Amino acid sequence: AQRVTQPEKLLSVFKGAPVELKCNYSYSGSPELFWYVQYSRQRLQLLLRHISRESIKGFTADLNKGETSFHLKKPFAQEEDSAMYYCALNRGTGANNLFFGTGTRLTVIP
């Protein structure tokens, strides 16, 4: 069975400080990993996916298969980064079938 774990429910950092949101997963196959973000009063939207290896809004995430992790990082946090972040796993079958972690609420303190 698949599982996504986000150990921190809440995370507060000061503006300009580095931020890391942790995500660990368990799945026996070759999953696709994603980070979704939900800003206040907005819909859930894709931030990053591991297969594209791109940087969005300064965020990066590297899939570490050995540690089964997909941590989200940004070197300098901005106030507009305050939001709810969800790590999600897709079983890689092509289906739109995401398993979400419980989410981390990031607050960037001015």
Place this chain on the structure above:
Amino acid sequence: KAGVTQTPRYLIKTRGQQVTLSCSPISGHRSVSWYQQTPGQGLQFLFEYFSETQRNKGNFPGRFSGRQFSNSRSEMNVSTLELGDSALYLCASSLGVGGTEAFFGQGTRLTVV
């Protein structure tokens, strides 16, 4: 292009009733998935439809069902509502092939009293 549209946005129902929620995907998207979001359980996958066929199903009782029409619009139905069915129901659409982005709707907030 228009995003994923869910109707209605809010719904209040009584225990034992049934409810139907609607989702219109982005034009050209053939996959529609449904998720339940609650404070206690978070985001949980209900089922996915692709080209009018259920392709995947989550771990929910049979009271939860869905369907997809030839224009890719989807509906989900919950029968014999229970208080615990109160949640935000999200719909997501995608092209339906591997690795493509899922776009979410604003959700329907269902309250069962």
